[in-house]
Amino acid sequence: MKIIEREYLKTLIDVMGTPDIKVITGVRRSGKSKLLEMFKEYIIKNIKKYNIIDINYNSLDYENLKEYHKLNDYIKENYKNGMKNFVLIDEVQMCEGFEKTINSLHAEEKYDIYITGSNAFLLSSDLATLFTGRTFEIEVYPFSFKEYLKYFEYKNIDDSFDKYVMEGGMSGSYLYNSIDKKYEYLNDIYNTLIVRDIFERNNIKEEKLMSSLNDFLMDNISNRTSLRNVSNSLNTASLETNHKTVGNYINYLCESFAFYKISRYDIKGKKYLNSDEKYYLSDHAFRYARLGTKTLDYGRMYENIVAIELLRRGYEVYTGILYNKEVDFIALKRNEKIYIQVSDNISDENTFNREITPLLSIKDAYPKMIIARTKHEEYSYEGVQILDIARWLNS
Numbered sequence: 001m002k003i004i005e006r007e008y009l010k011t012l013i014d015v016m017g018t019p020d021i022k023v024i025t026g027v028r029r030s031g032k033s034k035l036l037e038m039f040k041e042y043i044i045k046n047i048k049k050y051n052i053i054d055i056n057y058n059s060l061d062y063e064n065l066k067e068y069h070k071l072n073d074y075i076k077e078n079y080k081n082g083m084k085n086f087v088l089i090d091e092v093q094m095c096e097g098f099e100k101t102i103n104s105l106h107a108e109e110k111y112d113i114y115i116t117g118s119n120a121f122l123l124s125s126d127l128a129t130l131f132t133g134r135t136f137e138i139e140v141y142p143f144s145f146k147e148y149l150k151y152f153e154y155k156n157i158d159d160s161f162d163k164y165v166m167e168g169g170m171s172g173s174y175l176y177n178s179i180d181k182k183y184e185y186l187n188d189i190y191n192t193l194i195v196r197d198i199f200e201r202n203n204i205k206e207e208k209l210m211s212s213l214n215d216f217l218m219d220n221i222s223n224r225t226s227l228r229n230v231s232n233s234l235n236t237a238s239l240e241t242n243h244k245t246v247g248n249y250i251n252y253l254c255e256s257f258a259f260y261k262i263s264r265y266d267i268k269g270k271k272y273l274n275s276d277e278k279y280y281l282s283d284h285a286f287r288y289a290r291l292g293t294k295t296l297d298y299g300r301m302y303e304n305i306v307a308i309e310l311l312r313r314g315y316e317v318y319t320g321i322l323y324n325k326e327v328d329f330i331a332l333k334r335n336e337k338i339y340i341q342v343s344d345n346i347s348d349e350n351t352f353n354r355e356i357t358p359l360l361s362i363k364d365a366y367p368k369m370i371i372a373r374t375k376h377e378e379y380s381y382e383g384v385q386i387l388d389i390a391r392w393l394n395s
Helices: 007-015 032-046 060-065 068-077 098-108 124-130 145-152 157-167 171-175 179-202 207-219 227-236 243-255 285-291 298-312 349-360 389-393
Strands: 021-026 050-056 084-090 111-116 135-140 259-266 271-281 316-322 325-333 336-342 368-372 379-381 384-388
Touching: 007 021, 007 032, 007 135, 021 032, 032 050, 032 084, 032 111, 032 135, 050 060, 050 068, 060 068, 068 098, 098 111, 124 135, 145 157, 145 171, 145 389, 157 179, 157 285, 157 298, 157 389, 171 179, 179 207, 179 243, 179 285, 207 227, 207 243, 207 285, 227 243, 243 259, 259 298, 271 298, 271 316, 298 316, 298 325, 298 336, 298 368, 298 389, 325 349, 336 349, 349 368, 349 384, 368 389, 384 389
Parallel strands: 021 111, 021 135, 050 084, 084 111, 259 316, 336 368, 368 384
Antiparallel strands: 259 271, 316 325, 325 336, 379 384
């Protein structure tokens, strides 16, 4: 499989040598293991007096280390004095009691530790509980459009974007020639994500309920979601549940990086709202793979792509409400704030007015933009930037 250098490698290099336990997380098959391989190659090429203790639990070569005492003994036996000792462990959860070994090694302050693992065992919310030392989390997302262009060496940005919308960013699917085979692969990955990670960790018995809830969320990307309304909808479909169960199941989907929850923010009242959140898929093509392509709904897919790209770029992301109008995204990073509307086609005057009116109603001086499929270079309308989505993604 072709491998390209991703931005996450620079992040790993930047934190190299710090006392933190580096934990690589993200949705299944997003490239966590490949990232660890690339980091290993970087060490070999660029670090003097290094010693790499490399354990990949996907390989039978390490079958005898699936107990934390044995893992600990193996690492200590391979420690070398006078060297920079790197510990790289892939799929660490396959070792029973792994956290005890990691905590013990970290306490010795002799190792630079990097681990990846199944989302069911390395949830962001659990890291502080699992590890007594400070952790640094690197969250890996599926390929961005910019990485997609780099992978295929495409030059025509417009044709490439149309393909990316259909194929998504899960690079494992790129090995298949037909779109049907790509979707079969994505569907298998997604089913594994739900069945293995979520069901095993949380001991879920109601498979049909979880499956229906998942499909509901996929079908309602970009719509505000009320737990009570979702439970009522599922009850109507003869799936007995309640809003508390629905809330728990949605949390499981988000913890496993299947979906990302985007909360609401009242722009006028300057307060965060704890209801009617929106949910976006970690990779938009999962929706096509699971629900089909009869209803493509490009506007929703574009919104999903922009939401994940903003998260990938390190922004805190909220949906905005101003009086009775909605702003698709408010993106925050330190002192930076951007108001964003996303649309499929703004060539129609009514659509353009609908998208720009909420932005013009915001009276502060922070940047405001509409990201749409214009196929043109950036321009401005009454201070609002109008950007083509493909070009913005590639910026």
